[in-house]
Amino acid sequence: MKVAVTYEKETGNVFQHFGKTQYFKIYQIEDGKILSSEVIDNGGNGHHAIPPYLKSLGVETLILGNRGQGAIEAIAASGLKEMPGITGSADEAAELFAKGQLKPNFEAKCVHHGEHHQ
Incomplete structure (x- = not known):
C-alpha cells in the first residue's frame, strides 16, 4: 500500500x-513494514487538487497535520483514507502507521486561514 505524508x-x-x-x-x-520511500513535490497542485493527484499516484492513505473544511471534503471525495492531527517525524509516523499504532486526531482543523502554521 502507498501512504503519503505531508512533508x-x-x-x-x-x-x-x-x-x-x-x-x-x-x-x-x-x-507492517516500510519497503521504500521517496519525496515528491505537489505536482503544482494546491488545496482541492492535491487529493485527486495523490490518488492518481496510487496513494491510499494520507497522513497529515491540520486541514480546513475544504480539504476535509476534497480528501473524502477523492476516496483517500486520512490520518489527521499528526505531528513530529514523518518517518516515525509512517512506522507507527505500518504497525497499526498511529492514532489520528480528527479534531485537527485549520480555522484561521491566511496565517502560517508552525
Missing part, C-alpha cells in the same frame, strides 16, 4: 498546513 523537507516532520504542502513523502508499506 517538511527542512525538518523531516509532518507539514502542518495541508493546503500549502509543497512536498509529500510517499511510503510503500507491506506486511
Whole structure:
C-alpha cells in the first residue's frame, strides 16, 4: 500500500498546513513494514487538487497535520483514507502507521486561514 505524508523537507516532520504542502513523502508499506520511500513535490497542485493527484499516484492513505473544511471534503471525495492531527517525524509516523499504532486526531482543523502554521 502507498501512504503519503505531508512533508517538511527542512525538518523531516509532518507539514502542518495541508493546503500549502509543497512536498509529500510517499511510503510503500507491506506486511507492517516500510519497503521504500521517496519525496515528491505537489505536482503544482494546491488545496482541492492535491487529493485527486495523490490518488492518481496510487496513494491510499494520507497522513497529515491540520486541514480546513475544504480539504476535509476534497480528501473524502477523492476516496483517500486520512490520518489527521499528526505531528513530529514523518518517518516515525509512517512506522507507527505500518504497525497499526498511529492514532489520528480528527479534531485537527485549520480555522484561521491566511496565517502560517508552525
